[in-house]
Amino acid sequence: MAHTLFGPGIWPGDWVWATSAAGALVALIPAAGTLIVAIIRKGTGNRYDAVTLSVFAAIAVVTVVVLPWLLANGISETFRAVNAGNGAAAGLSTGELSTFDAKFPVVGVQQTYLGAGQNVYETLFYPKGAQLSYVYYLIALVALPVGSLFFIMLQGRTAFRRGPKWPGRFFWISFILLFFLSVTMEANTAVHFWLGFLPFTVLGLIPVALVGPPPWSVINRPEPRHEPEPQRPPVQKPLPPPPPPPKAYPATALAKAPEPPPLLAAAPGPVPMPPGSRNAGGSRYRRVRRLGHGGFGTVWEAVDTQLNRTVALKIAHAPDRDTEERMQREARALAAVNHPNCVRVYDLVEEPDGLALVMEYLEGRPLAEIVDGQGPMDDVAAGRLWSTMAGALAAAHEKGVLHRDVKPSNVVVDPGGLAHLIDFGIARSQGDSKMTATGMMIGTPDFVAPEQAMGAQASPASDAWQLAATVSYALSGQPPRGTRETPMAALMAAARADPVTHLPQRSAHARILSASLDPEPRRRPTLAFVRREIEGWLARAGKSPDGPVTRIVPRQHR
Template sequence: MESIASSLLSLAYRLFQPGLCPGDWAWATSMAGALIALFPVGTAVAVALMRKFTGNRYHGGALAALIALGLVGMFLIPWLLITGVSSVFRAVFRGDPAGLSPQEYSALQQQYCWVGPQDEYLGGKQNVYETLFYPSGDMLSYGYYLGGLVGLPLLVLLAVLLLARIAMRRGPKWPGRLLWVSFVLLVIASAGVESNTAVHLWLGFLPTTVLGVIPVALVGPPSWSTIEDSDRRPERLPEQRPQQPVRIDPREQQQQQTPPPPPPPPAKQYAPTSVAPAPEPPPEQPPGELAATPGPVPVPPGSAPAGSSRFRRVRRLGHGGFGTVWEAVDTQLGRTVALKIAHAPDRETEERMQREARALAALSHPNCVHVYDLVEEPDGLALVMEYLEGQPLAEIVDTAGPLDDVAAGRLWATMASALAAAHSKGVLHRDVKPSNVIIDPSGVAHLIDFGIARSRGDSKLTATGMMVGTPDYVAPETAAGAPASPASDAWQLAATVSYALTGQPPRGTRETPMAALMAAARAEPPTQLPRHSVHAKLLAASLDPQPRNRPTLNTVHREVEGWLARAGTSTDGPVTKLVPRQQ
């Protein structure tokens, strides 16, 4: 190691050797410290790169690699080089060149200012332990050594702590201890180094570790999808027991060789007026995959006579370019429902209604509106849905003002859970906005209007002139023409939460819908974010223009739920209290 240290000193001497006090070799020693500090910085960069692939997986090989990087890069290699440099200077002081060239060896004999010969200054004094605990000089020199041998390592330790924190972004901070604790061991183990040599080495260590923050930050944190995959617990496979040999009785073997019984008779055919058993629902699709058939489609009851309706309409709730929503009463079951009737019952409209029915029928979440039936009304195809008494979030914020952090956190957590449930069934909403979130009188939020939701089976179905989403709340990639994804639903939900906290869309308002759509397609940065909210940082990440950089909905739900728990509340509380409308 002494030969490697002498080569390192020779390289440092060629790179930086100003003829200034306290001497060219003293400055070369600081350059050697800067070169040695590249190993801790490289260790932090390696940890950040490793987390790009492993996320927050700290067990098995990932944990072993993290421990090895900390011990080798933060402690072992720097300690060997530091002690090697000190050994070279001590050997030169004793008259041994220790691998240095004759010119370098003779330069160490030169005297500079008050330090005297450099070989004695760097290799003939007390070590760090002796200087700190058995001082032999005056108080001024002791203060100098105290600042150089204690103050400088503390400043370097702060820089190492910052390196570890940046490398561990978007994850728990405890693995960073494997890095800075190893550096603390390096400082303690360097107590036998010559004190003047140690001061100059730490002088070079400090700027390199501070500037090392830049490459570690440039590596960037792991993507939210990688973190989500690492946080997901692996499924445990059932244990397979070794099969025991089975003895077969000859009589049983003879019975097994007999021909199988005839197939069962075909299923009974029911008469047209009979009620046949309901078919079994299709199996659920695996999470994360868009389902070709997300759920059974409610079929219209064929027993209703033509031109009549079982639903008595009470009042109109909403009217848009696609259809009209009515509050109605089911005269057969005696319950209040929401009736969504299409304007033009052509084939494309019927397909869209069936698509919304499939999307809602596949969901079973307390914060998603429930679908009951799909019926033929005298004026068109109608979707029968759960009637939600309440107000849209847009109306609440417009009349009562923005929500506080707790209410917005509950809104975000419940809506993220509802959308995640929809995505697990293969359904994308694609039009999450404040007017599509209904707050009932108890303050619970519900997600409505899956009118442009799609699944894999109907991905090619489009409506002429229909814009997917509302311009103020459309994700940048979908505004630019890219297909919708769970990340785009997450962007729209974050934009809705930002509106709930500020009363403004995240990109601000535009004069025309086309101007808002162009701003979305250009991925203009949000300008109306709640700067003083505790959710500001997570909102900024969720509104990132790149879908791969956004946290997943499950991550958002976990982060917001954790903050609510630390605030002494939960997601079960109301978003806001409403007074029921007077009939």
């Protein structure tokens, strides 16, 4: 068929050209295999169970080893049969056989050139002829397959985009097996076969790339749950004898028994207040200096005079019912989250000037101040920042708590270089009422997710967008949508889902940043996926994910 499609009677000969054409056609078979895998992954995503892995392995073996080897070996055997005078048994017509006698410069008679001589193994390990001829065969029979191997690997990696790369081994390991099986081909036949095979492995990348990776909605789809088998009811055991009646104690002894101290709620619910904390005339917290002033309260550095420790005291601006509910919600949110990179809450008390939240005091500087003063971070520091903050947010989401205002000023880097997520002041548990005052903006415009700016309900994907925007700022020194003249203009840009134009293009994290800042929430990768990808990149770079995040890009490289 290859001779019919492409067999010009010019040097080096029609059958030599047909051999290269056959190699090109055979190269389309592995490309078809990777194309099939890419199409299957559109529906399965990264769900690699025994069935999908078996299917992918079978596709790789059939399309990269079995079919190409059968065709390549058949081509070589056909030329051997023609050279031995058995061309008719190989299925060739009399007219086709007559063309084998054509003689061309350098090549000579085609049937001798293609059907006689040493095979690949003999040519490489037991060469005959001049040294220059051996160098020619060494380059052609090794360099061409190695180049083809490289592009087969690229096809496999392209088919397994947005997921683990290791399943791509099915294809390149199969190709290595094909190469070793092909050493029985005639050397000249193999040279022209690989000459046609190599360029079409390059072209085979195009359809696989056009299919594209599976959508994030498929990748982020939860695994199907298998209900456990119903268990047999346990055998009833005889009940133990009833315990003896409780010992009677005098009333005076009961009066002296200490009562357990009230605890802060460990899960969303009513926040218990310490007895006597309401309407207290004084305060156990001595204020040292004001740390900040926000929309919902003023934060002070204070000293707990009873425990002799420094704390952060956040006091509501207006002691009305709505503000009190906000503070209680913040206390519930923080009490429900237990993560080393999240600020901890100690207590909720009534101060003389309002309801106050007592929190862990973190020494350090906001990420915004660090980047403004020292410049953007490098990829390693930003990767560590992204990984730790993704873990902190994931811990909050597991408790049903959304942050909703992740931004550079709400990430504090302590003197040891570790990042901490602070200010859950507008956090709320999923399912709580929004309780947002009319006209009050939720989040910071430059770092607000598009769906939040449009008034849609926030979600874990919204926090993921804001975290990606914060990491982008750490890498570039600018918000991903750039800056606007007024907060309202920035909010309008977010509501319009204006494209992100200030991403750090030279960063190793540019690809996943672009995906995480997708305007459509369902297309964004989850925090768990992002954390896995970033920690994998750090591991390949030989870096620990829990190191400091204070390394700054030198000015000459910015």
